[in-house]
Amino acid sequence: MxxxxxxxxxxxxxxxxxxxxxxxxxxxxxxxxxxxxxxxxxxxxxxxxxxxxxxxxxxxxxxxxxxxxxxxxxxxxxxxxxxxxxxxxxxxxxxxxxxxxxxxxxxxxxxxxxxxxxxxxxxxxxxxxxxxxxxxxxxxxxxxxxxxxxxxxxxxxxxxxxxxxxxxxxxxxxxxxxxxxxxxxxxxxxxxxxxxxxxxxxxxxxxxxxxxxxARRVDTFRDYFAQMQTAVRLRIGIRRTPDYVMRYPALVTKPMPADGVIGGWEIHVNEMGLPFSFTPLTPMEAMGVGIDEVRVLEANETLLKQHRCQSLVSSKRGSWVIGRDLQEVLQLVFGLR
Ligand SMILES: [Zn+2]
CATH class of the missing domain: 2.70.70.10 (Glucose Permease (Domain IIA))
Incomplete structure (x- = not known):
């Protein structure tokens, strides 16, 4: 009782x-x-x-x-x-x-x-x-x-x-x-x-x-996703809006471009490869990122080392290469093949 x-x-x-x-x-x-x-x-x-x-x-x-x-x-x-x-x-x-x-x-x-x-x-x-x-x-x-x-x-x-x-x-x-x-x-x-x-x-x-x-540091899932740590930040030359973004609009950081034309996306994934932040890019902002191209802008090596069971990115001759697990997430979320 x-x-x-x-x-x-x-x-x-x-x-x-x-x-x-x-x-x-x-x-x-x-x-x-x-x-x-x-x-x-x-x-x-x-x-x-x-x-x-x-x-x-x-x-x-x-x-x-x-x-x-x-x-x-x-x-x-x-x-x-x-x-x-x-x-x-x-x-x-x-x-x-x-x-x-x-x-x-x-x-x-x-x-x-x-x-x-x-x-x-x-x-x-x-x-x-x-x-x-x-x-x-x-x-x-x-x-x-x-x-x-x-x-x-x-x-x-x-x-x-x-x-x-x-x-x-x-x-x-x-x-x-x-x-x-x-x-x-x-x-x-x-x-x-x-x-x-x-x-x-x-x-x-x-x-x-x-x-x-x-501990009352978060009240909602929106709060919780907003405080996730960025393990990898990347840009993707995909002009569609993924259904993931339609289903989880709380993860989009700013309104879609007024003319509805998207040049690509900048996304943040956490240490398990979970995409928790999406910023739509205008064609101008996405300039230099090819169609279907994925470009790693930033990777938190300390965080990645602590969670090595998920292969997100690895460094090869000074540039970042997308690992198997992150590749699968991007295939599923953005329809990349
Ligand atoms: Zn279990």
């Missing part, structure tokens, strides 16, 4: 300001809200290191990107399986339900899109044991609504019972034209997840976001 009261009080406190997000936590654990140590709510991999359950270049000695937080269960049944419900952290719309665990490394999972926040981020809840049978794609959900039950479903590596957890992501969707990119890449498999395929999603660090929000 005391625990329940505390959570409610905290939620009320963080939603007191009108424009501040109405944000919840995805599991019944109150450890994070109470400021308790990470060990109490983060589920590590077999290494046992708490860091391995966090977002970022945390696995295989820093070479592997984990795009989520792995959250521990509080309660288990007699067989040792978790019974924790999983909650929607914001109001939103159900965009994808993966009911067949064998179809994805996410196992059974749900993707929500939060269309009443800016940018309209997605949240993803994976490895579920069960999904609320009444939940359908297109349904509206409220903050705190039960989506399913925590578990350990996955098409890939078996997650042992003792390491059952919720894989919780927050991020952006790269392209509405994902299917054509997927086809062009010739993966030799079928895309079963549509737009909500993990390759079309790019996360940011949920824990960092919650920390900034709790």
């Amino acid at each position: 005391k625990r329940f009261f505390l959570t409610t009080a905290l939620l009320l406190a963080i939603t007191a300001q009108a424009q501040r997000l109405d944000l919840g936590w995805p599991t019944p654990s109150t450890a994070y809200l109470e400021g308790r140590p990470l060990e109490e709510f983060i589920q590590p991999t077999a290494t046992g290191e708490t860091n391995s359950g966090l977002f970022g270049c945390r696995r295989s000695g820093g070479a592997q990107f984990h795009e989520a937080l792995d959250l521990k269960p509080l309660k288990r049944d007699r067989r040792g399986e978790p019974t924790d419900p999983v909650f929607s952290v914001l109001s939103g719309v159900v965009r994808y339900i993966g009911r067949i665990p064998g179809n994805s490394n996410y196992g059974r999972y749900i993707v929500l899109e939060h269309t009443d926040v800016e940018p309209a981020i997605y949240t993803l809840y994976a490895h579920l044991a069960a999904i609320d049978p009444g939940l359908n794609t297109g349904d509206a959900v409220t903050r705190g609504q039960v989506l399913g039950t925590m578990g350990r479903s996955s098409s890939g590596q078996t997650i042992p019972r003792e390491r059952a957890h919720l894989h919780f992501e927050m991020g952006v969707m790269l392209s509405r034209d994902f299917e054509s990119w997927f086809h062009w890449k010739k993966f030799g498999s079928r895309n079963q997840q549509g737009l909500w395929n993990g390759m079309n999603l790019l996360g940011f660090d949920p824990l960092d976001f919650y920390n900034e929000f709790r």
Whole structure:
């Protein structure tokens, strides 16, 4: 009872300001809200290191990107399986339900899109044991609504019972034209997840976001994206407006040119390759950047070195070369082939 009261009080406190997000936590654990140590709510991999359950270049000695937080269960049944419900952290719309665990490394999972926040981020809840049978794609959900039950479903590596957890992501969707990119890449498999395929999603660090929000350094996602650090700044000679920009207009730094003619874009990406700032350039401003050309203006080497699991740019004979991961982001966002 005391625990329940505390959570409610905290939620009320963080939603007191009108424009501040109405944000919840995805599991019944109150450890994070109470400021308790990470060990109490983060589920590590077999290494046992708490860091391995966090977002970022945390696995295989820093070479592997984990795009989520792995959250521990509080309660288990007699067989040792978790019974924790999983909650929607914001109001939103159900965009994808993966009911067949064998179809994805996410196992059974749900993707929500939060269309009443800016940018309209997605949240993803994976490895579920069960999904609320009444939940359908297109349904509206409220903050705190039960989506399913925590578990350990996955098409890939078996997650042992003792390491059952919720894989919780927050991020952006790269392209509405994902299917054509997927086809062009010739993966030799079928895309079963549509737009909500993990390759079309790019996360940011949920824990960092919650920390900034709790400390009241940010009130909204717009604030949070505005304070992201620039890992790479570049110019692109593309005259179209990407659907990413149409869907996330909060990321555009200035109005479109009055005559509607765009010569290109200047963009900033963070250390994971997430584009968080777009400036439309007039043809005059874009002069010198060829059609479809990508020119790196600036790269923060210190930041890139700290996050070496994502290959964004590398230096070759004094000039910057775009790495594989950033290339894919640009292919998806700008339709580059
Ligand atoms: Zn995970």
